[in-house]
Amino acid sequence: MILETLNLMHYNITSVVPEVMPTATVSILLLMCFLFLIWNYEKTSSIPGPGFCMGIGPLISHGRFLWLGMGNACNYYNRTYGEFMRVWISGEETLIISKSSSISHVMKHGQYICRFGSKRGLQCIGMHENGIIFNNNPALWKEIRPFFTKALSGPGLVRMIAVCVESTKDHLDRLENVTAGLGNINVLNFMRQITLDTSNTLFLGIPLDENTIVLKIQNYFDAWQALLLKPDIFFKISWLYKKYEKSAKDLKEAIEILIEQKRQRLSTVEKLEEHMDFASQLIFAQSRGDLTVENVNQCVLEMMIAAPDTLSVTLFFMLVLIAEHPKVEEDMMKEIQAVIGDRDVQSNDMSNLKVVENFINESMRYQPVVDLVMRKALQDDVIDGYPVKSGTNIILNIGRMHKLEFFPKPNEFSLENFEKNVPSRYFQPFGFGPRSCVGKFIAMVMMKAILVTLLRRYRVQTPKGRGLNTIQKSNDLSMHPNERQPSLGMFFMPRRNIDKCQDD
Secondary structure, eight states, X not given: OHHHHTOTTTTTHHHHSOTTSOHHHHHHHHHHHHHHHXXXXXXXXXXXXXXXXXXXXXXXXXXXXXXXXXXXXXXXXHHHHOSXXXXXXXXXXXXXXXXXXXXXXXXXXXXXXXXXXXXXXHHHHTOTTSSSSSOOOXXXXXXXXXXXXXXXXXXXXXXXXXXXXXXXXXXXXXXXGGBOTTSOEEHHHHHHHHHHHHHXXXXXXXXXXXXXXXHHHHHHHHHHHHHTTOOGGGGGXXXXXXXXXXXXXXXXXXXXXXXHHHHHHHTTOXXXXXXXXXXXXXXXXXXXXXXXXXXXXXXXXXXXXXXXXXXXXXXXXXXXXXXXXXXXXXXXXXXXXXXXXXXXXXXXXXXXXXXXXXXHHHHHHHSOSXXXXXXXXXXXXXXXTEEEOTTOEEEEEHHHHTTTXXXXXXXXXXXXXXXXXXXXXXXXXXXXXXXXXXXXXXXXXXXXXXHHHHHHHEEEEOOTTOOGGGSOEEESSXXXXXXXXXXXXXXXXXXXXXXXXXXX
């Protein structure tokens, strides 16, 4: 029909166009008519979102993600178009969902176990069809996940408590290493060192330089965040991505050296069963031909960065919230004293720390670090009445969902939000279903053990006039504080000194 409409043989164009009209004008008018017809014949979507506009819409939406960051862009689009809407990333249709029923549907069904991201970007950081976090090959991902599941559950989960307690106590004894001249502590790096030490003790077991590896992990995460959604043309301009490539290479090389040291140790030990940790299991799987050396290296790297990357930031935000809410701190300390007393926290205590657990959950709800989940549809489907084609990208905006539904005080930090049992569909900090966070149980154990051990010895304070709302944050792949600002330092006040002053 379009061709018939514009067929100059079908109509006598000279009979309808004045002879005085220039040829160029006629050409422009015909082009405008052609574009207008294409616009009208453009296939429309039933899902709310910006218009295609001859390809301009996809360029603008992808550009907004690159400019604002993923988290900010998702919140903007959900506010503008609703809790189930459609944009484009790299020209691919992408759904942004912050509706609990839709999020629950995606998480529990196996056709959404795949993630999406720039192939070139994932190759650069080593995650393309390697590791577990962004491995987009479902078959390979299913082969690798059991190694993580075994390491992060059962005996490993129980042992993590004692490891966390000892590491936290050891680092608190060396607090001067992270204390600045004015007495304030770089809490974020302090948490990174503790979580890296616990991960190394449990999963690798090779001595390392914490400060050096922590810095390399920070740079690796910056590269991961920067490259994940970049278009292919970005990687054709070498000076644009070389620094990110170097950051990824630096950490990968450092981990490869540690793994090689692990191999040498395994070759000389007498009782092998005493050294069968996560890294050992992977190394022997490679020797059997089950895994490639690249996959072994990437799996160890991802296990080592997981806690220093996100869990440490989560703990940092929690300590800021504790400093801002003394009544919450008081309630937590009463429970800790009643349940634990003067000894260290143990595995049997975990289920009895209800106030601490409610605090952790409310902190993750109110100030999330990872509030987005990225998936890809592997089959055609219908979600809440909307058709979803195979290959469609999906971003689950969980952080926004946590402030829209169910909770009595959604925009406030209040433990009242968890006084009653919260149905799982309304609170998903780790996700659920076949591709939920494999470390969700051990993460909760680590947070409880570190917080309890620290709070029994110190009260935390922020500099006057500084709090969560004054901390500058970037909301991209995850929520991170801007580490160039001076407001991240905190003070640790020994509790015995505080109690003595209060008694006097």
